[in-house]
Amino acid sequence: xxxxxxxxxxxxxxxxxxxxxxxxxxxxxxxxxxxxxxxxxxxxxxxxxxxxxxxxxxxxxxxxxxxxxxxxxxxxxxxxxxxxxxxxxxxxxxxxxxxxxxxxxxxxxxxxxxxxxxxxxxxxxxxxxxxxxxxxxxxxxxxxxxxxxxxxxxxxxxxxxxxxxxxxxxxxxxxxxxxxxxxxxxxxxxxxxxxxxxxxxxxxxxxxxxxxxxxxxxxxxxxxxxxxxxxxxxxxxxxxxxxxxxxxxxxxxxxxxxxxxxxxxxxxxxxxxxxxxxxxxxxxxxxxxxxxxxxxxxxxxxxxxxxxxxxxxxxxxxxxxxxxxxxxxxxxxxxxxxxxxxxxxxxxxxxxxxxxxxxxxxxxxxxxxxxxxxxxxxxxxxxx
Numbered sequence: 001x002x003x004x005x006x007x008x009x010x011x012x013x014x015x016x017x018x019x020x021x022x023x024x025x026x027x028x029x030x031x032x033x034x035x036x037x038x039x040x041x042x043x044x045x046x047x048x049x050x051x052x053x054x055x056x057x058x059x060x061x062x063x064x065x066x067x068x069x070x071x072x073x074x075x076x077x078x079x080x081x082x083x084x085x086x087x088x089x090x091x092x093x094x095x096x097x098x099x100x101x102x103x104x105x106x107x108x109x110x111x112x113x114x115x116x117x118x119x120x121x122x123x124x125x126x127x128x129x130x131x132x133x134x135x136x137x138x139x140x141x142x143x144x145x146x147x148x149x150x151x152x153x154x155x156x157x158x159x160x161x162x163x164x165x166x167x168x169x170x171x172x173x174x175x176x177x178x179x180x181x182x183x184x185x186x187x188x189x190x191x192x193x194x195x196x197x198x199x200x201x202x203x204x205x206x207x208x209x210x211x212x213x214x215x216x217x218x219x220x221x222x223x224x225x226x227x228x229x230x231x232x233x234x235x236x237x238x239x240x241x242x243x244x245x246x247x248x249x250x251x252x253x254x255x256x257x258x259x260x261x262x263x264x265x266x267x268x269x270x271x272x273x274x275x276x277x278x279x280x281x282x283x284x285x286x287x288x289x290x291x292x293x294x295x296x297x298x299x300x301x302x303x304x305x306x307x308x309x310x311x312x313x314x315x316x317x318x319x320x321x322x323x324x325x326x327x328x329x330x331x332x333x334x335x336x337x338x339x340x341x342x343x344x345x346x347x348x349x350x351x352x353x354x355x356x357x358x359x360x361x362x363x364x365x366x367x368x369x370x371x372x373x374x375x376x377x378x379x380x381x382x383x384x
Contacts, residue, residue, distance in 0.1 A: 005202065006096060008075045008300035010034025013053070015073025017060060019046025021341040021351065022079040022276050025284070027051050029292035035300075040069045047341045048079070060084050070095040077253065077299050079275055081107050082154065098202055098299050099253045103274045106249065110152045110183045117269050120248035122241045125260070125268045130182040136170050143186045149173050152181040161219070163187075188268055190260035194228050196242035197280040199294040199304055200251040207294065207304045209287060211238050212279045214258075220349060224279045224315045225362060226286060234265045241267060254295040256280065278317070281354050285337050286313035311358040314365045318353040320346035326353070335368075 008014065014030050016023045019041025027037040027048050038054035039046065049055045054072050058065025061084035070076065076097045081104060088104065091097050106112045114124045128139035130149065140147055145167075151160035162173055164184075176182055193216065197209040213228035214221055228235065242257040249255075256277030258270040280291035289297075289305030297304050318326050323346045330338060333355075340353035359365035 005301060006075075006098070007302070008035075012036070012074040013038050013072055014296070014300075015040070015069045015076040016048060016052075016079060017069070017076065017083055018079035019043060019048035019052075020079055021047050021343075021353075023048030024051055024341060025281075025292045025339075026077070026079060026276065026295060029290060030296045033293070033296060035296070038069055038072045040065055045342075045344065047343060050342050061087055063087060063090060066091060075299060077295070078104075081274065098301070099274065103249050103251060103255070107272050107274050108153060110150055111181065113272055114183065116249060117245060117272070120245045122244055123266075123268050125188045125270075126186040128184045130173075130177060130184050133170070133174055133177050136164070136173055136177075136184060139184055140164065140167075140170070143184060146187045148185045148187060149176055150183050150185065151176055151179055152183055188260045189262065190268075191263045192228070192230060192261045193270070194230065194234075194238055194259050194261050194267075195224075195277065195279040196238050196257045196259070197254060197277060197283070197291050198242045198246045198251070198257065199254045199291070199298045200246050201298045201301055201304060202252045203301065205304050206243065206246060207289075207307045208239050208242060209280060209283055209291060209294075209307045210309045211235050212282070214279050218349070220319070220351075221278050221317055223317070224282055225366075226282050226309060226313050226315075227362070229362065230261060231265055234261055234267065237265070237267050241269065245269070245272070253298050254291060278351070278354075279315075281339070282313040282315040282356050283307075284339070285356050285358055286311055311360065312362045312365050313356055313358050314362075314368075315354055315356045317351055318355060319348070320350040320352055321348050323352045326355070 013036040015038045017040050019039045024047040037052040039048045039052045040056045042059050044057050056065050056068045066087045076091055088101055092101050106116045111129055117124050146163050146165040149162045154160055193214045195212050195214055200206045210226050211228045213225040215223050246255055254276050256273040260268045260270055276291045276295050283290040288308050337356040343352055346352055357365050357368050359368055
């Protein structure tokens, strides 16, 4: 089935491809609105499976598992980009997938993604397509040092990337180039990393969440500060660019637009994620409608909710090396909102949960975070 004006109502079943924390939080939001949840994931005890009505245990490329999910679902959505293309194509021809395949195919490939962003009239960092190691040497002069080499497919949290700081670093790129087409990007001396979460229904109704300021450590999102500490001009530009992209790509569902902001308020788009996003977790407590409820509303063709920020917020990720100490500190956390994802194994650098702090101002929230005992534990563990 193609996109339509089909409305999914409470009591019907939403199928989710992917059983991670995003699927879990989508499911929790959907169940609060009366939906049943089915999930497809290779893990029997996945975070989303723990809160679902129906679990289909199978690989994402397993067409029989895909068919099982379709048989019990009235609508299908997904929590991550790297879905098997053949499986998704079957779904789109045999069941209701309002998000379709176009945006997913674009965001699965960095070259296509950059081209689509440019076609929407929005700037990306200057780049070159790299098919063989010699292409790096022939393009690095125009792009300049340092430059960032990224695999066109796959990669997250800094995986599949290499910073080339000088000529002698080029030989290290061979293992990435041997895996397939890559993108070589000019290094942008950004002042801040920001993101905009935007949602759109198949009827074209669009809402935008407040701009978030993102701080990364070791290429993993550490905290998101909302509202972002940027100028009004930069905020307006960021929202406008996200809206241009969503409209051009005919978004249905949720899209996270990650951006670089330079010192003179110039914005370059870094990446797109066609789903709820880590930098939008603050919306659960801090906004009138969370990104997860909004995603459900969009794919079920309900009117979208209001996205006003109720209070300034800071969201801090809990990684595997933090979880035990976080749990021990919970009796002393006061007004901290703790979310743990139910993952059995707490691996180093693995996202196990997040904490959100709400205050009357960003300054007060930052002070609360810095003075917290748990914050001290987290910053010590990450070397902050």
